[in-house]
Amino acid sequence: MTVIEELVRTLGDAVLTGDRISDRYRTDASLAGRSLPKAVVRPASVAEVATALKICNEHRQSVVPQGGMTGLAGGANPEADDIVISLERMTGIEEIDSAAATMTVLAGTPLEVTQRAAEEAGFLLPIDLGARGSCQIGGNLATNAGGIRVIRHGVTRDNVLGLEAVLADGTVLSSLNKMVKNNTGYDLRQVFIGSEGTLGVITRAVLRLRPLPAGRLTALCALESYADVAALLKRAQQQLSGLSAFETMWQSYFGFNCAEEGLRFFETKPAFAVIIEQDTHGRDGEREGFEAFLGQMLEDGLIGDALIAQSEKEAQAFWRVREGHGLDRLPSLVNLDVSLPIGAIGNFAEECGTALRAAFPAAHVSFFGHVADSNLHIAFSVPGASEETLHEVDGIVYALVSRCRGSISAEHGIGTLKRDFLDRSRSPAEIKVMRRIKAALDPNGILNPGKVLGRYSRTDL
Amino acid sequence: MTVIEELVRTLGDAVLTGDRISDRYRTDASLAGRSLPKAVVRPASVAEVATALKICNEHRQSVVPQGGMTGLAGGANPEADDIVISLERMTGIEEIDSAAATMTVLAGTPLEVTQRAAEEAGFLLPIDLGARGSCQIGGNLATNAGGIRVIRHGVTRDNVLGLEAVLADGTVLSSLNKMVKNNTGYDLRQVFIGSEGTLGVITRAVLRLRPLPAGRLTALCALESYADVAALLKRAQQQLSGLSAFETMWQSYFGFNCAEEGLRFFETKPAFAVIIEQDTHGRDGEREGFEAFLGQMLEDGLIGDALIAQSEKEAQAFWRVREGHGLDRLPSLVNLDVSLPIGAIGNFAEECGTALRAAFPAAHVSFFGHVADSNLHIAFSVPGASEETLHEVDGIVYALVSRCRGSISAEHGIGTLKRDFLDRSRSPAEIKVMRRIKAALDPNGILNPGKVLGRYSRTDL
The missing domain is CATH 3.30.70.2740 (Alpha-Beta Plaits)
Incomplete structure (x- = not known):
């Protein structure tokens, strides 16, 4: 029996082949994917993910895990002889634990859905990025996707308390921890986060929630040198608790996008423009404190000019320039x-x-x-x-x-697009250790082969 | 040639044997260590650590890495046939990068020395624990040691940007990254942090520094139920940005230690006492805001009473009860x-x-x-x-x-003291994956054998 026959016999309708494989399984947002896979498995449960992987592993069949396909490095793109496992049917928030400030969520849940559910429960989910509408939590974690709110609550890996992943051989590895501190052996969750689907398929996660801010104060500042940008950052980190964004635009970017959006903020063309945002707690004097800080920065000559958004609409205008959709043309x-x-x-x-x-x-x-x-x-x-x-x-x-x-x-x-450059940032010793970990967890090398580490032979271990 | 002869020939005076092995290499603060090792190697450089491990690995000689010996789980205790590698001579702060807010430090440097150096440069090193005077950074990282300041800046592993470790075979794995975001393959640093010396010997680290607070406001609150404690925590996290401690004492602990210290804070015996601390930025109105918050909590009935420290001395009295040295008798x-x-x-x-x-x-x-x-x-x-x-x-x-x-x-x-209970918190699948990672990085099993995972055979992988 071929691997596809066995998958179909076991998982039935969850397996797509031939014409039933639509074009969206071809490529992530890098648009570098060229091929459709020979089959797509759409499991509806962790048990089905485990079954699919076990069968593929026994057949030495390569598997490419897919989330929302918003990645930019080709990490989820299949070759023609791969089988895709798409997490798209495994959606839903299983629990919000208000006392623990955690959310347990299935991997296929879109980021924006989890953000909204957190907000409805009175919390902030600090993971955020532009593709929030279509990216999925599993993919966010598999790639340790970053984003614009890292400054306050850390990178994605800092906001994951528990993880469930299925290994290449179908073993379900469930570490659905809800505690901030847990020193019981190796931190397996950190091994899978950022491994881009090469070590296991993430199926569930316990995410850390934070208090929902009462509001936000937003300013756009004009600066004349990078030294001033670095100095302003340091002062803002010292003096603005609740600093939640510090986005820097060089004139090359700021000028272009202001023109594209038909917006003009400053009399002169500043060398740098910085958006500063601070979360507020709904207490008296917060706006005055923010204004006083910016006033002091003006007085100290770190900034040449500053605009404080007087409305949500004004804040959105600052962010529109930062998002820079004009570049897309x-x-x-x-x-x-x-x-x-x-x-x-x-x-x-x-x-x-x-x-x-x-x-x-x-x-x-x-x-x-x-x-x-x-x-x-x-x-x-x-x-x-x-x-x-x-x-x-x-x-x-x-x-x-x-x-x-x-x-x-x-x-x-890294995916496939940066794979040939990995040695610019990682030493041969580091790459060798990564390969050894890969071989330890996926001895047949079926999971996302060729991604991140490229293809290698046993003698490279 | 025996392993000790080869070590002595290669590393000379860095190797202690016989009477030159003092009692301090016997046990960590658990006092569970019973034996002196057969030799102690005290390398003065990363190259010497690598040489020592390479020789031991070739001889299949078990090695126990030692830091400040303040651990409480027996993780650094040797058996009589082990060789200890003590990092005590590898001390020093190699660099403080003010713009990047990072400090590069050798593993044997005492925590308190690094804290002071950070402060002198205008930064806070957020890693802190009671043993700060004698524990060493390498040991802190190897155990992911926690502490009392986690609430604001995260656990130890969240505050490490780069790491250098020597593998069992003497390979130097240098990942001295200074960046907050770095998604280039597996996060090797997280594999070593918390692995208790079973995967490699940490030799250097790049630590993340934070802005030094201008001061601190401290309050001691009396509460009547754990539900109130949890509710107060949530309100404090929402409304006190800069919340830097939230230490809870049950009456069993608070009452005992107040009596021991001859201190009395409240008219009645509260079921719970909580120390709340907030970092300040040296701006107007911070104390008033803190007082207003506590006033609101009193009004809402979450706390029965609250004392705000009017001086450093009063704050220290609160903390003396929390430290609970009276228990030592x-x-x-x-x-x-x-x-x-x-x-x-x-x-x-x-x-x-x-x-x-x-x-x-x-x-x-x-x-x-x-x-x-x-x-x-x-x-x-x-x-x-x-x-x-x-x-x-x-x-x-x-x-x-x-x-x-x-x-x-x-x-x-986990060390040795909690080893037999590891399966109360970890599944057989998790333990198996830990063993596979151990075997991948230390195939001869020379590094801290028997710690964390116990002894196991190839068939357990």
């Missing part, structure tokens, strides 16, 4: 995602911009980022860019990142 | 360390107290904990307690913990 737009020690970001952006503009004089190159999280994004577009051009861009940027001891992937992961 | 004192979902802690403490007092009518049993971190401590003392008695206490407590889906070790780790 640029041809062959690429969003590079790197991280660097905070103090090094200013010089890096300058050197990187110079190098890219020298190599591609017609290119759009602009910079923005979550500086407090050491995370810089580079928007790059050049008309008629070929695959080779884009590979060359990667080469230029990642060589510079490597020289500054940065990371070639801050939040997007 | 009790015979055979045991401090059990468990965690439970926050909502379950109240009932657990009641049932646990009843069960222990029924089994040992002459016992002192008292409860205190970091409730916000789901962490409960149980102080137990009975005159003339034998090893069997203490084992019986463990059995009673951990059975209850298991029923409440809690953890048998919140912050102390």
Whole structure:
């Protein structure tokens, strides 16, 4: 019996083949996926995930786990001889424990659904990113997807208390812990988070919830140098408790997007624009404190100008420039995602911009980022860019990142698109240990083969 | 050549044997260690750690890594045929990067030394625990040691950005990352943190620093039920940004220690006493806001009484009761360390107290904990307690913990003392995966054998 025959016999309608495989299983948001898989399994329970994996493992059949397909590194894209396991039917919030401030959720649940459920229960789920409407919790955790609220409550892996994952051989590994402190052996949950589906298929998680802020204060500041941006960040972290966003836009990005949106905020063209947001608690004097802080920063010369949003609408205008949807009309737009020690970001952006503009004089190159999280994004577009051009861009940027001891992937992961550059951020010894862990948990190498670590042989272990 | 001969030939004076092995290498603070090791290696560099491990690995020689020996689970205690690697000579802060807010430190550096260095540079190192004067950073990380400041900045593993560890075969695995976001493959640092020296020897770390608070406001509150404690915690987390401690004492603990210290705070005997602390930023109105919050809690009936410390000395008096040094004079004192979902802690403490007092009518049993971190401590003392008695206490407590889906070790780790109870908090599948990771990284099983996972054979993998 073939693997597909056995899957169909055991799981019936949960298995799609031939024409029943729609195009959405082809590629994530990188649009780099070229093939449909030979079958798609859509389990409705953890037991069905385990059954599917057990069968595939016995047949040495490669498996690609899929969530909401919003990734940008090709980590969920199948080859023609892969079988996809899509978590899309495993949705739902199983429990909100108000006393423990936790939520237990199935992996296929869209992020936005979990955010809303948390809010209805009076909590904030601090995991947030642009793709919230379609990305799924399982995929968020498998990629340790970052986002814009990291500054206050940490990265995604810091907000996961418990995890359930199914191993390649079908073993269900259930660590649905609800406690902040738990030192009973190795922290298995951290092994799976960020492993991009290569070590197990995440099926359930216990997420940590935080108090829901009463409101938010938002300001847009104009600054003249990166040194001022770094100094303002430090002062804001010292003095604004509840600081919940610090988004930095270089003039290359801010100017472009203001023009696209038809918005004008400052008299002059500031070298940097920073959105500062602070969560409020509904107590007296919070706005006055925020204004006093900005007043002090003006007086100290760290900022040249500042606008405090007087309404939700004004705050949204600041964020519209930051979201930069105007960039989408640029041809062959690429969003590079790197991280660097905070103090090094200013010089890096300058050197990187110079190098890219020298190599591609017609290119759009602009910079923005979550500086407090050491995370810089580079928007790059050049008309008629070929695959080779884009590979060359990667080469230029990642060589510079490597020289500054940065990371070639801050939040997007490695997948297939950054796989050939992994050694710019990881030593041979580190990569070898990753392969050994992979071989220990998935000895037949059926889970998402070729992703993150590439293909390798036993002698590489 | 024997392993010791080869170590001496290669590392010379760094190797202690015979009479040169002093008693301090025998046991950690559990006092459960019985034997001196057959040799102690005291490397002065990462290269020497690598050399020592390579030699031991070739000789299949078991190695026990030692830090400040302040652990409470026996994780650093040697057997007579082990060789100890002590990190005590590898001390020093290599760098403080103010822009990145990071500190790079050698593993043998005492925690208090790193805390002071951070403060001198204008930062807070959020890792803190009672043994700060003698414990070492490497040991703190190897055990993911918790502490009293977790509520604001997370557990120890959340405050480590980079790590260097030497594997059993002498490979130096250097991941000295300074970035908050870094998604380039598996998070190896999290594999070593909390593994209690069974996967590698931590030699260096990049720690995350936070803004140094301008000051602290401290209050001692009296409450009448655990439901009120949980409700107060939730309100404090919502409304006090900068909440930096929430320490709960049951009357059994609070009453005993007030009497021991000759202190009296309240007219009546409250069922619970809670220390609330808030970091301040040196801005106007902070004390008034803190007072208003407590006033509101009084008005809402959540607290029966509250004292706000008017001086550092008054705050210290609150903390003296919490530290509970008076307990030390009790015979055979045991401090059990468990965690439970926050909502379950109240009932657990009641049932646990009843069960222990029924089994040992002459016992002192008292409860205190970091409730916000789901962490409960149980102080137990009975005159003339034998090893069997203490084992019986463990059995009673951990059975209850298991029923409440809690953890048998919140912050102390497993070591040897909790090893036989690991299955109360971890499933057979989880333990099997831990063993597979252990075998992948330390195939000869030389690193801290028998700790955490016990001894096992190949067929258990």
